[in-house]
Amino acid sequence: MLLVENVYKTFFPGSPNEKKALQGVSLRLEDGDFATVIGSNGAGKSTLLNAVAGVFPVDRGRIVIGDTDVTRMPEHLRARFIGRVFQDPMMGTAAGMQIAENLAMAMRRGKRLGLRWSENAAEYRKFRELLVQLDLGLEERLYSKVGLLSGGQRQAVTLLMATIRRPELLLLDEHTAALDPKTAEKVLAITDRFVREGHLTTLMITHNMRDALRFGNRLIMMHNGRAIVDVRGEEKKKLQVADLLALFEKASGGEADIPDNMLLG
Numbered sequence: 001m002l003l004v005e006n007v008y009k010t011f012f013p014g015s016p017n018e019k020k021a022l023q024g025v026s027l028r029l030e031d032g033d034f035a036t037v038i039g040s041n042g043a044g045k046s047t048l049l050n051a052v053a054g055v056f057p058v059d060r061g062r063i064v065i066g067d068t069d070v071t072r073m074p075e076h077l078r079a080r081f082i083g084r085v086f087q088d089p090m091m092g093t094a095a096g097m098q099i100a101e102n103l104a105m106a107m108r109r110g111k112r113l114g115l116r117w118s119e120n121a122a123e124y125r126k127f128r129e130l131l132v133q134l135d136l137g138l139e140e141r142l143y144s145k146v147g148l149l150s151g152g153q154r155q156a157v158t159l160l161m162a163t164i165r166r167p168e169l170l171l172l173d174e175h176t177a178a179l180d181p182k183t184a185e186k187v188l189a190i191t192d193r194f195v196r197e198g199h200l201t202t203l204m205i206t207h208n209m210r211d212a213l214r215f216g217n218r219l220i221m222m223h224n225g226r227a228i229v230d231v232r233g234e235e236k237k238k239l240q241v242a243d244l245l246a247l248f249e250k251a252s253g254g255e256a257d258i259p260d261n262m263l264l265g
């Protein structure tokens, strides 16, 4: 479960660069909810995910993950509950380490590896099985350095790392936006499978309306630092891109600016 209650965040308050990024955003995800998040550029989507992850303290409001009020908990402690994947394929993995070493590190949640970890046969088998599921041929490359992989392969490995120890919450910030369409589709399919099989409570930001409609059981639209639309279940299933545009227009009072890239696909 994730509860975000009336959260505010202003960057550079009182200065000429003041940015009111979150202005009373509230939402509640139930266990296993898979919510896609859309909204125009600057709507506050990434700031919302960063606030939940504890990248900075929020000015007001409350954030609860499961049974824990994490509002004042520092990022490194919150990381125990959270799996994250960002847009940049270079960010989630350690390029100079092997795939197997990256996965082993994720299993230990970032703690240092023992020198003899690679002789752990059970772990090796588990990694192979997980990599087979990605269907990218990576099970033959367990000892390859991650830096040698393509962007899509790296994102897939990052996704594995983010979920290898079941997180209470999975946060995805346009994690397929930097990939070519075919690879993006593969990584999305893997995401969908992991989320559903693991019953993972998930927030997935996307700029692609079609993806926002295709995936998840909920759709949240942000505008001016607030969640202005939240549709779920059967209502979401029936939605089409045209309905989404109409909703967007109505909920934002006609002022939301829909970026062209949101209409692609």
Ligand SMILES: Nc1ncnc2c1ncn2[C@@H]1O[C@H](COP(=O)(O)OP(=O)(O)O)[C@@H](O)[C@H]1O
Pocket (backbone or CB within 6 Å): 011, 012, 019, 020, 021, 039, 040, 041, 042, 043, 044, 045, 046, 047, 048
């Ligand atoms: N770390 C930061 N410092 C200053 N301003 C920021 C920071 N992060 C985001 N902002 C500003 O907050 C607003 C919301 O940004 P963001 O959450 O990244 O939007 P989105 O992800 O919806 O495109 C924007 O005006 C952005 O420039």
Ligand SMILES: [Mg+2]
Pocket (backbone or CB within 6 Å): 045, 046, 047
């Ligand atoms: Mg963003």
